[in-house]
Amino acid sequence: MQEMLRVEKLKMHFGGLKAIDGLDLVVHDKETLGIIGPNGAGKTTLFNCICGVYKPTDGKIFLKDEEVQGKEPFEMARKGVARTFQISKPLRDISILDNVVAALGINEYTGFGSILKKSHKKEIVDKALEIIERTGLKEFKDKKAREVSLGYLRRLEIARALAINPLLIMLDEPCAGLSNFAINEVIDLVMQLKSEGKTIVLIEHNLPISMKVCDRLAVLNFGQKIAEGTPKEIQANPQVIEAYLGEEDDDHVNA
């Protein structure tokens, strides 16, 4: 199997806090890799390092054999790494359609020259509408992003990720805060992408979901990978149960 993404000895320290501390990780082409772990394990920090939001303290990141650590977020996006955000970040005061069109322009943002290029050309709008149709946002296409509910904003994030025609899609807790109904819809959407052969990295707190969707799981704790394997293997791993599942139970008790 070909490698899509390789993370080598990645470290991300904030002052004394070691958010990620010597992490190795491989994502294969066309697989869906789940990242799980308790709160503060470094999952979102990992995403931010891969996407260029943080400059890693140490270590290397390869995207298809190209060294990419320390690149700017917009460069990573142009290289084909699409992401969604845990706290969704829609472009609130423009329409859903424009949100998707903005993503389709990924290679058009060249500077002053881009003033001369019209954004809403017919083929672009058609393409955007197609993505909107696929992600189930059709009836909201003319609504402003701030006017639609959270469930649809998650879809919008996925729609934008698709629109940049990515090599790799990174989804950061796409189901957090959604109703069961909305969760199922988002899962269906992810399964659909998976069946189309997209490479996906998924952070998902909800274990049953990760188990159902992912081909492989990597478990993080304290910025390190403590286990990796198929969902079945992970379920049986005592370390994981202690670090993760146990804590989850505690959470429930506390709540």
Add this chain to the structure above:
Amino acid sequence: MLMQQLVNGVMIGSVYALTAMGATLIYGILRILDIANAAAYAIGAYLGWYIYSISHNLLLAFLLSMILTGLIGVVIQKYIYYPIISKPNVIPIVPLITSVGLFTITGDLIRLILGPNVKEFGVVFKSGAIKIGKLIINPEWIFIIVLTAVLFAILWFILNKTRLGLAWRATAEDSEIAKAMGVNTNISMALSYILGYGFAASAGIMVGMLYNSISPTMGDIPSYKMLAIIVLGGLGNPVGTVVAGLIIGLAETLVSAYMGSILPRDAIAFIVLIFVLLLKPSGLVSKKSA
């Protein structure tokens, strides 16, 4: 001469710190860059002048003027700022423009009621200048430095040692969460305005005494210099504000004493500000170390 100039600088710096203290408090809690705080400074000075001229009691002039100006602050907060900042999707420039409007109204109102002319404040310290060796210190200066220190101590105490301070800090973090925690955010905000405008009033009186003059345009310079100071101090941090006030006071004094008239004073304050922000984008004293 250096010693005397340092004394001058500290004194000017204390005036700045005192002037910016009220605006710092309000920014720290409500995140409003309130130019109208300079209007409170002028109103406070005029009220203090009026009360002093009929009562000849300086303490009464200070207290009554601070309370009355603080109450004006509460009214403005309740009926103008609060409704604005509690609307969804309001850009931060909106309260700023509102404060410019309020500032314009106040200055002109004072002019219409009491005339545009400069008025003599009329409090004169009988003791005259104090001489320590070659150093000369005016009694007004000592008064200003003491007042700045006292107000700063009060503010520090309230912020760090009282329930009100806790409520303010909670409101500053997130007013929704503060409400959920049982903080009465309305009262907490009202109190912040009483103090913020009251401080400004005391600064106005103090400066009126220092220069023995008050005028409707006396708030013009503080209106923007205040902004430079609270930003330099790290936005909303009283410690930072005092440090920033002193830095700007000293910088202005030393530049005009040793480098001659290379730049107007206003520009010096902002050059210091830009320089510091480039090195430290979050101001001199960031929020954490407050």
Add this chain to the structure above:
Amino acid sequence: MYFTVVAVNVGIFVLLALSLNIIIGYAGQSAMGHAAFFGIGAYTSALMTSTMGISFWISLPVALIVTGIIGAVLGLISIRLKDDFLAITTIGINFVVVAIFQYSEIFGASLGMTVSKPLFFGVKMTAPMYLTLIFILIVLTCLFINKMNKSWFGLALASIRNDEMAASSLGIDVNKYKVLAFTLGTAIAGLTGAVYAHFMTFIYSSDFAFIVSISIISMVVVGGIGTIKGAIFGAVLLGVAPELFRFLADYRMIVYGGLLVLMMRFQPQGLLGDNSFIMRNISKIFANIKKQKGGGQNAGNA
């Protein structure tokens, strides 16, 4: 003639509001020192025409470019500051630039600069000619902004305004576009300054003080931030206000300040902003007209 002159003055504010709107309205960056760039353009062109004897018509594009370059440099410097920090830094830039005008002999220092009246095909420019020039510039600026809004550039600015992190995840170089927005906005302000200097025939450092920046921002916000019509409407409204309120004599500034407060209190989105009182009614009227038209057609069919 009086109205022509007032119209030129208002037109200058319209251009300033439109240009500032690119930075604060479209790119969402709180720039509070726009008058500095207005001044840089004014002094640049005054220097060219009145000191070096170069034609006014050449000084126009030069003022545009020079101001744009300075805007880009200052934009680069302040790019890493956000929100209130950016706001205050740009205020600071305003003060420092005014201080430079005030203290440099080359700019006439405290005496200001006398600017010679330019010629247009051998004829001294008159107020109606200035009005025409300003009008052409406004139309060109509107067309440009309109074009920009429909382009990838406009979409990039909209993305940055809404969420910088999201924008960068869509392949937008946020810092570069912010600087470009600064460059465009300040360049147009510089061009406006060039026209202003020659129209007034005298410029002085305090013509470009912070208070002028505040007026321009008020115009953009009162009209409705982020729209062409809002910027124009706000500039016209607040630009003619001092003349309109003359009959109030002494109470003029109070009324002006009061209007500002009331508008911000009750219409913070601006008079022509989204969902403002006026726009709701206008769209209602349009909807009614549409309905009636539709009804009329139906009746015709029947």
Add this chain to the structure above:
Amino acid sequence: MNKKLKSFVSLALAVGMTFSLSACQSKETAPAPATGGTQAPAENKDPIRIGFFAPITGAAAADGLSTSNSAELAVSIINESGGINGRQVELVKYDDALDTKQAVNIAQKLTTKDNVVAVVSGSYSGPTRVAAPIFQEAGIPMLSGYAIHPDVCKAGDFIFSQSFAGSVQGKAGAKVAVDMLKAKRIAIIQVDIDFGKQLAESFTEYATANGAEIVSVDKFAMADKEFAPVVTKLKEEVKPDLIYMANYYGHGAEIVRQAKSMGLNVPILGTEGIDSFQFLEIAKENAEGVILTTNMNRDSENESTQAFIKAYKEKYGIVPDMVGASVYDSFEVLFKVIADVGTEPTAIRDAIKGLKNFETVTGNLIEYAPTREAIKPVQVQVIKDGDFHYYGVVEDTEIITPPAAN
């Protein structure tokens, strides 16, 4: 669709604005006569309209009030005495808020809509300077009360300055410093606007040519209030034997207060900028002994001077200051020439040019120089017992005649 509509609306607005304005303009200008009242028959009983603008609001509102008081007083006195040749005078007054943009609008309104026959500026140099070319082009005479920017009168032959040129007062100050006060080492503190700059420059020129040395120059911004650093420096390092203050009353009061409290006991020489009751009020006893050059002699025997001071005090409850007196002068000049030659603006201009030895409240106006700046003796006053009193007068022709236009 929506965007198209948006652009259409905005374009329509812009077009609408221009057209409505130019439409108004054509309506306005067409029926109005070229200049007011010029071809009027001798029996004309219409009021004579005189324009006036001053910074009534804004940062210079105190001067605006002072000058606007004078203007109203002058007009009410002439009207009570029956007007000019039986015609009443009507004051057309505007507030420029110290804003050049508004001054341009006002000048345009005065010339094209208000049909004034002449104008007095009660404003600072900026607004007066931008208004001057407009009056020049319209052929309406303007008298500038106290704006002394050298370019004001350069606008053309319709523009006059009622104040002596800045260079005149600077030189007169230097003469006082060098000849009367025998100063050798002089420190200058100047406000950094045209007023301070011009006075300081001409002061320096004359003083250095006559054996004195300028030992320091400190500039500060108009809004500055804090002079402790400068006074400290003068006292401990510079040690001058005279301080020349080219600034206004707010600055002056603080400088003399600081000097007193720091124990800097040298003579202080001011200018007309501190000629205001406000200086006395703020500086109090610290002002005692300060000498200044100005245009009005409070101890003058001149009847009109005393009458003006009395009338002003009665009407407004305060004593007039230098800017007020200058504006009052301007109106007196206008009333005189209009009474002599009528209301035709060109005739008014010629009459002003020809005016000689006219007694005003600020003393004898000898004549207007070829640069159209008033030539009159420079009064030297001293502050004694909390009021301005006669100290001397500078009358040397070579000093009070402004240099020819350069």
